[in-house]
Amino acid sequence: xxxxxxxxxxxxxxxxxxxxxxxxxxxxxxxxxxxxxxxxxxxxxxxxxxxxxxxxxxxxxxxxxxxxxxxxxxxxxxxxxxxxxxxxxxxxxxxxxxxxxxxxxxxxxxxxxxxxxxxxxxxxxxxxxxxxxxxxxxxxxxxxxxxxxxxxxxxxxxxxxxxxxxxxxxxxxxxxxxxxxxxxxxxxxxxxxxxxxxxxxxxxxxxxxxxxxxxxxxxxx
Amino acid sequence: xxxxxxxxxxxxxxxxxxxxxxxxxxxxxxxxxxxxxxxxxxxxxxxxxxxxxxxxxxxxxxxxxxxxxxxxxxxxxxxxxxxxxxxxxxxxxxxxxxxxxxxxxxxxxxxxxxxxxxxxxxxxxxxxxxxxxxxxxxxxxxxxxxxxxxxxxxxxxxxxxxxxxxxxxxxxxxxxxxxxxxxxxxxxxxxxxxxxxxxxxxxxxxxxxxxxxxxxxxxxx
DNA sequence: GGTCTTTTCTGGACTCGGTACATCAATAGA
DNA sequence: TCTATTGATGTACCGAGTCCAGAAAAGACC
Numbered sequence: 001x002x003x004x005x006x007x008x009x010x011x012x013x014x015x016x017x018x019x020x021x022x023x024x025x026x027x028x029x030x031x032x033x034x035x036x037x038x039x040x041x042x043x044x045x046x047x048x049x050x051x052x053x054x055x056x057x058x059x060x061x062x063x064x065x066x067x068x069x070x071x072x073x074x075x076x077x078x079x080x081x082x083x084x085x086x087x088x089x090x091x092x093x094x095x096x097x098x099x100x101x102x103x104x105x106x107x108x109x110x111x112x113x114x115x116x117x118x119x120x121x122x123x124x125x126x127x128x129x130x131x132x133x134x135x136x137x138x139x140x141x142x143x144x145x146x147x148x149x150x151x152x153x154x155x156x157x158x159x160x161x162x163x164x165x166x167x168x169x170x171x172x173x174x175x176x177x178x179x180x181x182x183x184x185x186x187x188x189x190x191x192x193x194x195x196x197x198x199x200x201x202x203x204x205x206x207x208x209x210x211x212x213x214x215x216x217x218x219x220x221x
Numbered sequence: 222x223x224x225x226x227x228x229x230x231x232x233x234x235x236x237x238x239x240x241x242x243x244x245x246x247x248x249x250x251x252x253x254x255x256x257x258x259x260x261x262x263x264x265x266x267x268x269x270x271x272x273x274x275x276x277x278x279x280x281x282x283x284x285x286x287x288x289x290x291x292x293x294x295x296x297x298x299x300x301x302x303x304x305x306x307x308x309x310x311x312x313x314x315x316x317x318x319x320x321x322x323x324x325x326x327x328x329x330x331x332x333x334x335x336x337x338x339x340x341x342x343x344x345x346x347x348x349x350x351x352x353x354x355x356x357x358x359x360x361x362x363x364x365x366x367x368x369x370x371x372x373x374x375x376x377x378x379x380x381x382x383x384x385x386x387x388x389x390x391x392x393x394x395x396x397x398x399x400x401x402x403x404x405x406x407x408x409x410x411x412x413x414x415x416x417x418x419x420x421x422x423x424x425x426x427x428x429x430x431x432x433x434x435x436x437x438x439x440x441x442x
Numbered sequence: 443g444g445t446c447t448t449t450t451c452t453g454g455a456c457t458c459g460g461t462a463c464a465t466c467a468a469t470a471g472a
Numbered sequence: 473t474c475t476a477t478t479g480a481t482g483t484a485c486c487g488a489g490t491c492c493a494g495a496a497a498a499g500a501c502c
Contacts, residue, residue: 007448008449009447009449009497009498010450010451010497011449012450013451015451036488037487037489046452049451050450050451057488058487058488121345123344123348123352124342127345150407151407154382154387154408157386158380161379161381162382165374165375168374169374169375189419190376190415191379191415192415193415194412194418195412195415197411197414198410228469229469229470229477230478231480232469268481274480278459279458
């Protein structure tokens with residue numbers, strides 16, 4: 001019979017969605033660390049190996065929602081106003097992505113006290129996301145303005161770190177929290193402003209009442 | 222016999238140093254991922270459990286040098302000029318810490334191509350360090366000036382992310398690289414300037430030719 | 443109908459990091 | 473000499489992640 005997707009080969013089941021559901025259930029019942037991959041796949045009625053066919057790492061389960069939203073970042077860059085300075089374009093793109101999260105649905109990764117705080121696993125998986133996005137941001141900024149090259153990466157990381165920290169604060173605020181975008185905006189704005197100033201080559205007058213320890217605004221190398 | 226250290230109990234051998242040495246050797250021979258904890262402890266002539274007595278995680282071995290230098294950060298804060306605005310104090314403290322690294326001795330964590338890039342393990346261990354330092358920075362900033370409270374954490378993370386990224390760039394530059402402090406300075410300065418401006422409550426005039434997407438400089442909450 | 447090929451899914455065995463626990467060894471102090 | 477403390481070892485275990493060989497389910501082509 002001609003299967004829906006034109007491809008050859010055995011059609012894939014709904015395994016992925018089922019695994020996500022099973023995991024969500026088990027996380028509620030036993031927490032993240034308390035649930036093993038074996039249990040999750042068993043409840044999903046699927047072999048343990050099938051799990052690894054869909055998720056390369058257990059912690060991917062914590063980020064399914066986030067990953068879906070994050071996937072929109074390149075698009076947000078694609079239709080950024082070309083007249084905007086790169087820092088502002090990044091600023092706006094991040095806010096647009098942040099708007100993808102309702103005040104209600106805080107992602108697994110940020111709520112689960114189980115994994116928050118001490119867990120090296122969560123940190124690692126979070127940084128994996130930031131690494132990916134940092135590459136996108138750095139590439140974008142550099143393409144916009146070649147003069148940003150030397151500090152494109154530090155800027156990307158700084159701005160994403162600020163944003164991610166804001167998201168963490170947002171998550172641990174109560175249910176009364178304001179929209180995520182407001183938190184992200186407050187944290188990201190100063191970083192963008194700082195680099196914008198730096199790249200526009202106008203000295204930041206208010207900042208160094210004492211002489212800087214070394215030449216502050218010289219590009220690397 | 223009265224042992225050197227006043228403490229009771231069996232005196233510790235030189236196990237820690239021996240383990241570090243053995244690890245360094247094996248990392249050179251087989252790379253980080255290629256060397257197992259069992260091998261390291263065997264070469265050190267010590268049981269595998271003893272390894273975990275001295276290092277809680279394998280990746281700690283990558284950061285021994287860094288951790289020693291990083292331990293100096295609180296001290297750098299302790300004798301910071303009280304007249305300095307908090308952002309500048311942080312800026313200077315970071316440069317002082319950065320000066321602890323000679324151009325020659327790039328730490329394991331940053332050189333080893335084996336673990337760079339893809340390794341989730343390295344990322345996790347790096348973030349663990351940044352987490353610790355971010356807490357120190359945020360606490361310091363907040364103690365200096367209560368008005369920084371809302372953004373102390375985002376600032377701490379942003380500034381450390383910028384610095385860490387600069388360190389990574391420094392590490393992957395050739396042997397001809399300039400001193401680390403210069404890289405860190407270039408990356409950290411804009412972040413500090415941006416937050417300094419924000420906290421000094423003077424609008425960043427050059428930054429927003431277009432109106433900000435939402436109230437950029439409002440504190441969170 | 444048959445064979446291919448391609449893909450999903452399964453089973454089993456394995457490695458390695460990390461933990462738990464009981465126990466031994468060596469020291470200081472009483 | 474007895475005890476408390478701390479370093480070190482042995483053993484057993486758990487769970488994540490990898491590898492590989494092969495089965496199940498489809499399309500494609502004859």
